[in-house]
């Protein structure tokens with residue numbers, strides 16, 4: 103297979119979309135060294151990651167009910183609140199390039215490859231967000247660094263709860 107920054111495998115969890123990180127992972131896993139791989143594994147946007155599970159538990163504890171990983175919705179949002187027309191994406195800081203975040207590091211080797219890849223990720227996130235907003239969804243982006251400690255998880259869940267009731271279109275935590 104020829105590997106370029108834009109050659110993505112198609113992910114079964116995101117039928118019709120060819121940019122899912124689960125798919126990407128299978129392509130990239132073979133071409134990076136062990137250190138980079140472990141960094142990728144810790145930052146990959148998988149489903150049911152530890153921070154995501156912690157957030158879901160905290161939301162559930164507040165009495166909120168939701169669906170998860172909806173394949174019918176663009177971008178496979180992690181958490182869906184149908185009654186609020188609201189979606190939550192839990193974003194890994196590395197992959198989604200959290201601005202000014204210490205976890206949004208860049209691997210030392212193949213810098214050009216990574217820069218192109220990151221730029222594509224950011225572009226794609228923007229496109230998905232725009233399309234979802236146009237379709238009437240409200241969107242909350244939760245960066246994984248906001249879910250590192252238990253008290254942060256509680257605060258984040260409370261903020262999402264308030265946001266759901268507020269009717270605001272966007273929330274970034």
Ligand SMILES: [Zn+2]
Pocket residue numbers: 195200203204205206245246247248
């Ligand atoms: Zn971050």
